[in-house]
Amino acid sequence: MNSRSRWLMISVGLGILLNPLNSSMISVAIARLQHVYSIDFTAVSWIVFSFYIASAIAQPVMGKASDLFGRRKIFLAGLVVSLVSSILAPFSPNFGWLIVFRIVQSIGTSMLIAVGTAIVRIHITEKQSDALAGLSIFLSGAAAIGPFAGGVLIQWWDWPAIFIVNTPFVVASFILAWKMIPNDEPAATVSRDMSFRKLLGVIDVPGILLFAVGLIALLVGLLAAKSSGHFSMWNIVVVLIGLVAVGIFVRHELKTVSPFIPLRTFAKYPGMTWVNIQYLLVNFLYYSLFFGIPSYLQMVRHVSEFQTGILMLTLGLSSIAASPIAGKWVGKSGPRPALIVSSLLMVVGAVWIVTWTQSSPVISVCLALAAFGFSNGLNAVGMQAALFKSSPKEIAGVASGLFNTSRYLGTILSSLLTGIIMGGAFTFTGFRLLGVFLTVIALVLVFISLRLRYSEQLDEPSTSNSNKK
Template identity: 75%
Template structure:
């Protein structure tokens, strides 16, 4: 691999890591934000909801936008947007403004993720698989060590530092990208003579609006159940959201360029079940990822610094397991690895249920290690299962749907925590969360066994 190719990978890698880094650092900041802005736990959860909803929408849209304006321009623009958001978010006078800048940050970082892999795939021709695997390390590594970085910098400099820490990455990535990412021509078949209306049709603006407004309204309605006091207004908002999502489904089935190609799910049921399983995996994993730091800080009164160090167990186990899982899956297929992962998640969930307010810290570390190993198996295993179940001619669409399933899982995990905990994170709610996660994990065990048996029957 040439020196230029290596610098190109570093340029892109420093940009794409910002999305997973910022989505994970906030897990340690939730108690601090709750105290600063005087919010209940449900209210502060919108710092998570907003980021994932914006990312889920922005990434496919920006992927299409790169055909119009060029991938280099989208990547560099994303860095500028992320810089502005990271600079202004710590200055937010209210939590509402913080959410606005958080959404802008999600859009900016999603612009880089949407085109980063494509830039490397197009401009690095030698050892391409190695290059893409290195970028995957940037993505998974940033997500893994995010809570540790967040815990350390919040301990010393407070919650605004989780935004300011992005600035060095953005500046270095921008300077390197300006120098190393080649100019690319936008697709002439898409760009030449395209009206604004055709551009809106291409990105399915109507579908995006229906999905966004419907999902936010439904979340607002569901979150009214946090304490059992459900008002008529919240019920109406929730029903409006549900109705809009119904209209969204109908619209997507008719759209020529749908935001989420739902017909693909109906046409390939095996791929659909992989996406459902992946969504449940993310519900379980991110419920722990966002729930455990709050448990440590609010129930066990552990500092942000110590919480970050403990959460490092989760990330390191995941990083170490992923390459080993790759070798195992190359030999045996994804089935055995995913079954073991589901069993480990079940054991980890049960472990959470039996934790008490005086359990030794080593017990928390063992639970985190269990989930970390299972996440490492899932990172590779679910991707391999997707490739097995998806025809080659739609692998691009399948990958997009796969990412959508990931984001829906993370959104549902935040919703689950908010409903279970209500206004205040407490030990009893944490135990209820553990029971729910155990049920989800057992469901994953059942699904993994069924898919493995179905695969064996098909091969015989």
């Protein structure tokens, strides 16, 4: 990788780390925000869920926008939106306004993460696996140190610091991106003299609205049921509205000339569909542990918050250490071997958790965290490479956005699973049952990894047929 490519990767990395950093730092601020705004735990938990929901919707939308209007413009705009929301959030007069700024922050950081990987794919053509490993270090590192950094910031200053800390990353990324990201022209389907009505058709506003309504209704209905502990008639109605909206969305996308999500292209490239399913399951398992193990340590083992944060660093540091190894391995052998080993490590880690007792030695916890961390590092590089190999370049933005939406859907499902299993209180029995469920998911991932074959020719749909084997 030459010097220009390296600086391009760094400019993108400093931007895309904002999304995982802000999604993980907030976890240690929940108790503080609950006290500051005098609200209950159910209400304050929407500071987390609103970010996930907005990210799940915004990332494919921004990916589509980048394919149409230019990736450089969307990336720089995302940095500006992220900066403004991070500066305004600490001045929120009430919790409702904090949620609004949090959603805006999610949209801004989603613009970066949806477009960033597409920029790397388009402009770094040599040693892409090394570039993916570099991006993985930014993403994994931000997610890993988020809770620890958030705890330090809140202890030394207060909760506004977890928003203000974004400023140096945004400024550095903007300066580098302005210089390093090449200008790109809007798509041929977009012209300056195009009427507003035709522009709305090219963007596919109806498709975006149907997608947003369907996903929001489904997630709000499920998350509200999780918060209340049961399905009410209101929850069922909202979920049904979501299902109907998704059905209409699919019908609309199959008929429209310029679809927001090209479903017919997914039919041509089935490997891309399987990669998204695989990524959803990976994050389903990973985030069940990311939030479940700290609760086990604190509520079952009665380990302090600080010691829990230190132990959880094992997960992040193992992931960071695995990323450059994964980059070399994927560059040499393709994504499949790394993803198979990653899935096997998940099986070992999940089975290991089932064998824990209420007094298992700390080294046992650390070894399990290391196994999952190393697995996550392999996945971060291998899954991105698999996406590149199974999707055409002309929809790089929307493919990247949908890929990251799969991540957030997995995250949300992990929260739902944990809530259903634990009920009103976190227990050791529930944690062990969670380990059983995660073992099953890990075995499914092994099966998928063994069965999939990733296309080497991105622009020839016929080659993707091998993905079905």
